[in-house]
Amino acid sequence: MGTSLYFDDLVEGQSFESTGRTVTESDLTFFSMLSGDWNPIHCDVGFSSKTRYGERLVHGAFGIALATGMIHSLGIFEKSAVAMMSLKDWKFRKPITLGMTLRLKLFIxxxxxxxxxxxxxxxxxxxxxxxxxxxxxxxxxxMLILKSGR
Structure with a gap:
C-alpha cells in the first residue's frame, strides 16, 4: 500500500494483506544464530527426518518476527505507529518449513x-x-497509533 494510515483512517473489520515471502535455508540458519536455538528439530537433518514431520522445522518465533516485519512492509503504519503494546493469544497452528511461502493478513x-x-x-x-x-x-x-498526520 505504501501510504500511512492514522487512527481516524482505520475502520473495524478493515483488512490488509502483505506480499508473499518464501522461507529459506538462510532464514533458518540466521535465526538459529540470532536466537541461539540450535535444537535438532531445526538443525539436524537426520534427527528431524525421524520426527512426525519428516523434515526440519523453522523456529516458531521466526514466524512472529516475520509477521511483525510484514506489518512494516505494508507501509500503512510507517509514519503513524507509536508503539506495539502487546502480542497476545499467539497460536502456532502449523509448522513452518523450508520453501514455504508466507504472507500476512491483518484485520482491524x-x-x-x-x-x-x-x-x-x-x-x-x-x-x-x-x-x-x-x-x-x-x-x-x-498498538498505539497517531490520530492524525498533522
Missing amino acids: LEKDPGKSERVGRVNRLLQLVDESGSIIQEGESD
Whole structure:
C-alpha cells in the first residue's frame, strides 16, 4: 500500500494483506544464530527426518518476527505507529518449513480513542498464512497509533 494510515483512517473489520515471502535455508540458519536455538528439530537433518514431520522445522518465533516485519512492509503504519503494546493469544497452528511461502493478513478488530488527543489504541488480528491460505500462526496485537498526520 505504501501510504500511512492514522487512527481516524482505520475502520473495524478493515483488512490488509502483505506480499508473499518464501522461507529459506538462510532464514533458518540466521535465526538459529540470532536466537541461539540450535535444537535438532531445526538443525539436524537426520534427527528431524525421524520426527512426525519428516523434515526440519523453522523456529516458531521466526514466524512472529516475520509477521511483525510484514506489518512494516505494508507501509500503512510507517509514519503513524507509536508503539506495539502487546502480542497476545499467539497460536502456532502449523509448522513452518523450508520453501514455504508466507504472507500476512491483518484485520482491524477494535479501536479505542482513549483520552489522549494525540494517540488511540488499535487492536489487530495478525494471521501468517501459507500459499493455500491455511493459517500457520495467528494472534492479536494492540498498538498505539497517531490520530492524525498533522
